[in-house]
Amino acid sequence: MPAQDFVPVADIAELSEGEMKPLQLDGRRLLLVHAEGHYYVIDEMCTHEDYSLALGCIKGRRIKCSLHGSYFDLATGEPEEEPADEPVCSYRVEVADGKIWVNPEKLREGASTRCRR
Numbered sequence: 001m002p003a004q005d006f007v008p009v010a011d012i013a014e015l016s017e018g019e020m021k022p023l024q025l026d027g028r029r030l031l032l033v034h035a036e037g038h039y040y041v042i043d044e045m046c047t048h049e050d051y052s053l054a055l056g057c058i059k060g061r062r063i064k065c066s067l068h069g070s071y072f073d074l075a076t077g078e079p080e081e082e083p084a085d086e087p088v089c090s091y092r093v094e095v096a097d098g099k100i101w102v103n104p105e106k107l108r109e110g111a112s113t114r115c116r117r
């Protein structure tokens with residue numbers, strides 16, 4: 001069982017490689033992503049024009065916003081292509097007891113601290 005403040009958001013079997021799942025936690029819209037063998041939880045909405053990244057696609061360890069084409073690094077949340085110039089938040093994730101857990105109050109190690117929280 002992960003440390004306190006982590007909440008289970010999905011069973012491991014629920015999310016195949018390359019899939020994502022929108023989450024609602026404490027009124028916040030987040031996105032769980034399974035990419036290249038890792039799980040990431042980021043803000044669901046693109047920082048450019050509040051468009052859902054759940055409508056985008058996963059490219060390696062990046063996610064592409066389908067509205068104007070910005071890429072975001074899933075681990076750091078940093079944008080890698082314009083027009084977005086602000087990062088999304090990337091949160092701490094753990095895998096335990098057959099589930100994926102997230103702490104939506106803590107940023108992932110190495111995540112950008114410039115994100116809006």
Ligand code: FES
Nearest residue numbers: 046048049065068
């Ligand atoms: S809304 Fe995402 S890049 Fe414009």
